[in-house]
Amino acid sequence: MRPGLQTRRRRPEARGGSLRTGRSIAGASAPLECRHDLDANVSILSSRLRGGVVTPVRILVHGASGRMGQALLRLARARSDLEVVAAVAGSAPRQRVVDGVPHFAASELGGVPTFDVAVDFSLPDGLRPVLAVCERRGAAFVSGTTGLSDDQCEALDTAATRIPLVWASNFSLGVAVLQDLVRRAAGLLPGWDCDIVESHHTRKVDAPSGTALTLGEAAAEQGAHPRYASLRAGDIVGEHLVQFTTRGERIELIHRAGDRDIFAAGALHVAQRLAGRAPRRYQVADLLAATEAPLP
Numbered sequence: 001m002r003p004g005l006q007t008r009r010r011r012p013e014a015r016g017g018s019l020r021t022g023r024s025i026a027g028a029s030a031p032l033e034c035r036h037d038l039d040a041n042v043s044i045l046s047s048r049l050r051g052g053v054v055t056p057v058r059i060l061v062h063g064a065s066g067r068m069g070q071a072l073l074r075l076a077r078a079r080s081d082l083e084v085v086a087a088v089a090g091s092a093p094r095q096r097v098v099d100g101v102p103h104f105a106a107s108e109l110g111g112v113p114t115f116d117v118a119v120d121f122s123l124p125d126g127l128r129p130v131l132a133v134c135e136r137r138g139a140a141f142v143s144g145t146t147g148l149s150d151d152q153c154e155a156l157d158t159a160a161t162r163i164p165l166v167w168a169s170n171f172s173l174g175v176a177v178l179q180d181l182v183r184r185a186a187g188l189l190p191g192w193d194c195d196i197v198e199s200h201h202t203r204k205v206d207a208p209s210g211t212a213l214t215l216g217e218a219a220a221e222q223g224a225h226p227r228y229a230s231l232r233a234g235d236i237v238g239e240h241l242v243q244f245t246t247r248g249e250r251i252e253l254i255h256r257a258g259d260r261d262i263f264a265a266g267a268l269h270v271a272q273r274l275a276g277r278a279p280r281r282y283q284v285a286d287l288l289a290a291t292e293a294p295l296p
């Protein structure tokens, strides 16, 4: 076996947060429903009216010093409909205020200013404290943190009875389409081998990736028995190959992410639309469909 290549046979547990497309995206033919939720939109708008003025959605970025956190802070700065009011990392910040944004350590979460939605790309250990703050404050929660335990996944389900919440293993549009293609291919190819190979940078701590597990769930829903292989090399942002093989033929479906901004932009887009909604667990596609503007 090559260094860095781990193989693993595993049928993943059912987890929430898989991306379900509700309308046709980029040629995918899955029927997608478009929701025009007038009452919800009125309530969201009124929640953003302060002093008679529509104000930006106030965001807390959790995992702010990380690769994703830095992308979120940079992209949020460029949006007038979002205001980052707190940036939280695991350890104490070297600078208390950066570009006008107050920075906090995770141990200081209780003292962060009022926010509408927390956007979390941290590590599994960081999940419960930030989720608890969102629940206490009635704020929305968007998370892309992967490698969560079953208990942590259950904590998300419980929180979603009190606050609006989205967890997704991947916030890119391309992976949402890939998931749909995998589901359909698995349904059309009973008995074929299904193998998922994911490649990421050497700093990634979880394996298989959250996206690989989500894609595997989509295949397993159709009766496939996916196997997983993980490669850690250099600075690969994220690649997922789903391969269906039988005697004499093979189909390969692959997504390559070349830039973390695709994930960060997707998460900010979702956060902007989640703030002020009724408590429940939302899928990314719910918020893509309830749209005034296309993905940035």
Ligand SMILES: NC(=O)C1=CN([C@@H]2O[C@H](COP(=O)(O)OP(=O)(O)OC[C@H]3O[C@@H](n4cnc5c(N)ncnc54)[C@H](OP(=O)(O)O)[C@@H]3O)[C@@H](O)[C@H]2O)C=CC1
Pocket (backbone or CB within 6 Å): 062, 063, 064, 065, 066, 067, 068, 069, 088, 089, 090, 091, 092, 106, 121, 122, 123, 124, 125, 126, 127, 143, 144, 145, 146, 147, 168, 169, 170, 171, 172, 206, 263
């Ligand atoms: N769903 C998606 O689309 C994507 C998901 N991800 C996932 O996002 C997560 C973060 O990825 P990445 O940015 O590369 O990771 P990094 O290691 O670069 O960053 C992790 C961040 O989390 C902080 N952190 C660590 N432990 C805690 C804690 N206990 N409480 C609060 N904050 C903590 C770190 O702070 P400090 O450095 O001070 O410890 C740092 O700011 C991973 O789970 C990754 O798989 C990544 C890309 C896309």
Ligand SMILES: O=C(O)C1=N[C@H](C(=O)O)C[C@H](O)C1
Pocket (backbone or CB within 6 Å): 146, 169, 170, 200, 204, 208, 209, 210, 211, 212, 237, 238, 239
């Ligand atoms: O850690 C990463 O970098 C990524 N993690 C996510 C995952 O585990 O699927 C999404 C993306 O592939 C990048």
